[in-house]
Amino acid sequence: MALRLYNTLTRRKDDFSPLDPERVRLYVCGPTVYDRAHIGNARPVIVFDVLFRLLRHLYGADHVVYARNITDIDDKIIDRAAERGITIRELTEGTARGFAEDVDALGCLRPTVEPRATDHIPEMIAVVERLVAGGHAYAPTEDGGAGHVLFAVGSMPDYGRLSNRTLDEMVAGARVEVAPYKRADGDFVLWKPSALHEPGWDSPWGRGRPGWHLECSAMSWKHLGETFDIHGGGLDLIFPHHENELAQSCCAFHRPVMAQVWMHNGFLQVEGQKMSKSLGNFVTIRDLLGTESFGGRRWPGEVLRLAMLRTHYRQPIDWTAKALEESERTLDRWYAAAEGVAPGEPAQGFLDELSDDLNTPGAIATLHGLMGESNTRGAGIASARLLGLLQAAPSDWAARREAEAGVDAAAVETLIAERLAARREKRWADSDRIRGELAALGVVLKDNKDGTTSWDVGRKGTA
Template identity: 65%
Template sequence: RAAERGISIRELTEGTNAIFQADVAALGCLPPSVQPRATEHIAQMIALVEKLIASGHAYAADGHVLFDVPSMADYGRLSRRPLDEMIAGARVDVAPYKRGDMDFVLWKPSKDSEPGWDSPWGRGRPGWHLECSAMSWKHLGETFDIHGGGIDLVFPHHENEIAQTRCAFGHEVMANYWMHNGFLQVEGEKMSKSLGNFVTIHELLHTENFGGRKWPGEVLRLAMLRTHYRQPIDFTVKALEEAERTLLRWRRFVELALSLDDDISDFGPLPSAFMEYLADDLNTPAALSRIHELARVGPTAALEWGEESTAASPVEQQIAAARLRAALSLLGLQTILDPAWQRSSVDEAESDKIKELIERRRTARATKNWAESDRIRDALAAMGVALKDNKDGTTTWEVKR
């Protein structure tokens, strides 16, 4: 593609990378310490191939260098695929320079029109799997703690990464833990260009192509966190709307609780159960259930959620709010507590909630439940909503921030 446009590979990738960086920032992702580029690690790739040849795990043939899969006794351990079964199911049209059907390319020749680098085996370029092993070696060492990726990369990509790294350095593992995320779905169907339902984070953030509106990054983040990372994540308009409503409830609870008279630190200790859930294979759905419990503390929660409260005192509510703030911060959702958080995108949902509370207040007034009426008025005031009761029995409102 770079050749077609008459630009360098770096120029081609810069535009896409800029969009990607902006998108992940909008999702609340922390910037990584290192963002390596494969083209800047050719020396490490060549060194890795030389190690594999020297240890008898790779061989040069017809300008290529290939990994000798049968030389690794437990190849296939990650994907739980026995080597003999994989060999039996290999393609018939195997390249003549391969010793074995399952052997994969470490280095291959480049045509004059293709990107290439000088190497001991001639001008060429790395195979698909080699660059990942080389970059992780450079920046994380011969072994490291956590390796992530999509479930579709388990075989052959991650299996071959493991083979390269372990055989080059002689270790039992490449990474101690493998975290594979599930496929993306849209309205219950697997996301794919062939189905015409392919949607990017950039489109969700900046266009009205999905659900007729733009979606805040925090809403997308929570929608993803509500599903365990190993399971398919289903993007539906309903799920995004529910995620947005949940964020608004949490924000309102914190605003109401911290507006009470007693003074308390803005942040509290993280709930132990919350941390235990995250330590259990990053079980974010269970951790979020703990946040729901915190937001159901006290009369402000009863007002907001329409449920029985578990504690009534202002101090208890403030403690819960402080812990909720800490949990939101750890999950990268603390920006929802900013008073200016995405006002333009939540106005409709917020308006519906205000109208619902006003209707509940109208019912309370009709039944002469003045205490309930006053509580609702106070809650709306804390949200910045001013009410005006008219002589004809109607109530109008406006937002004063």
Template identity: 55%
Template structure:
């Protein structure tokens, strides 16, 4: 069984050929930590987590790095506005990001490098780029210009190969900072000077801080090597960020390829509209998590193919929740059956995932497997359940206790799980006291709050109806 991936670099789907089958290296650009993340930021995390799970079924070791950008002008600006220490702010939002991603059932990457912990590696890479004639520093004594180091894009013959556009086209379509000290308008910053009140590190070009693109190149070189198997991110990163990562790394390594496969996920739109500041329609993950279980968000993200533009909205979230209710409902019915361990290598869901992560197809296969489990009998039941759970696990779905699933809050007005448990205890006491009318009253009260009780030998179970 072989994996096929769409490569942005070649604009085609091709069989995945690892550099070293004993060790796969994958890097995904992580967040700049100065605020909570929105659902568009969650999409690459979920998509590449799914790819990570699939790669783990094929290869003995997968090194998956996703960085934290903890030095950036946006972080500095936000910290100044809040009167908060920069590292305190970035630590707080890095943790918030980890929490949000864990709530969406994402596994932790194997490596989480922080930009500020790799400054010597970045300075070293800039030094090599200058030596090789791909970068230049501004040493004109002019305040605000002095101490910049820029990458000379014209020194690289195939700059722009990823986006497939000419330099002039790229410059016309992007907001490029025009500065008189640049030799060419498309040259980008590797290192920039820091004012006394700004964070900075000593370097051969004076006290300063790294440019954003440099961070990923230096961290990849350190943790994964000169050439990696897969580099991923959102499609908004293709230019300039990924073009510039390629320029830095290829030129620092004398033309060696940087990443063999480039993968980019599409945008998420909200109720048919692009997320934008002017529309104020950003959907923050932590806000959504107050209304929906993380697994519902994950299911929605995976219900579209990662390369397509995805619409996101209430109807989709509600229908994803109903779909998961159906799947968990089947599992709940068979909760006492132990799932058998199964070989999934020829399952249709797995085959769909191997085909450039066709998650919509794989999800529809899950529903088929759930129905098969529901109609299975006897010895077939543990196998059918094993197949459903193993295939769902490839996408990080259906791994919760089904009983637990039906106790998850369905909205902010819901009675809390603790209050339900307290009322059940009150009802049990009434029954012990032979106050059957009182016990029934509690059951009715819970019913009016949307909670259904089921008495069994093991005690009273409950779920939101």
């Protein structure tokens, strides 16, 4: 089956055909490094990591270039550094390092390139100069506009085609900055002046810094070219960020498109509510990995990953402790089934599902079948690894789960042997008592048809 992707720009699902099969190019908007990434930020990271893995499988690892930027200059960054009394570099370096550690724990491959905004100021200035020369941008000199350069949205007849809105609808639905030096309300900032205490760079329009939208146009141009294959990000970025990126790039380089395909993942809520610090349900990736703030426990990164992939990327997702528990039990079963099995090649049925607009729920359903049959487990392991799952050795996974639960494996085996003896001798009260002791330790038993008993680590107090 050919790879088919839903394109926000065309509003349909089409066969994907790269501009150059020898160099398939993917760009995804990355973090603004002023604070820890929350679990909603993890969704595009995981979704587009799966796409990156699939493209590498289809076209070869050496023929796919994945760029995910780091925004390290932004008003939020300036304000947060001032609040904490540290330099901007200290804030951005520490936050970027923490982000890398978090997404590594989620099983994500590192992108081919991770460009930083502050390393691409010359490219940003070059894009602005092109836009000014082409009549798509202007530098006001009166009414307080000195030092600014703005994109003239009226200069692009089809501005708004990505979000499918008219200019009036976009202005009405956005928090548009009202400024007397603007020619039109919808015009947006490409370059703005910096105060003496703010970071800034010399430019033809004076010392200043770039607007947010400009950064991605410059970085994608630098690393992927004037046009490329796929641009990804969250649904919330369609307008204004991606709409303005598209406008800048198309007008600067006189191209009909910036990216052939635009992909956007859906929103995330927590336990049925919008995630908000005021509601007390704001959860970072680090919280889930390293504290007991969600569901009363810590969670392995692979569990977070599987829980995220159980919902199709374009659909809204409800992040719940129940979904994490179910994902963990699934991984426990798959790792147990993978013990002593050599990986094979991904199953065709699995690839067909994944190639249908990253249908991860369908791919996971196929995986359940593959891991449930002994003669297909090799294909199941390879398929799971294409999703970024089952990367650890089964013994390492089991050891980690035992350690997390504080379980002494030798003691568990001794109790199971005692229980089996009690069952053979029909001492049912002793058998039930031992099962209860194991349940209190977080050990879940399964009595098999052949008379043996297998066990796994679950939640304490459950049988």
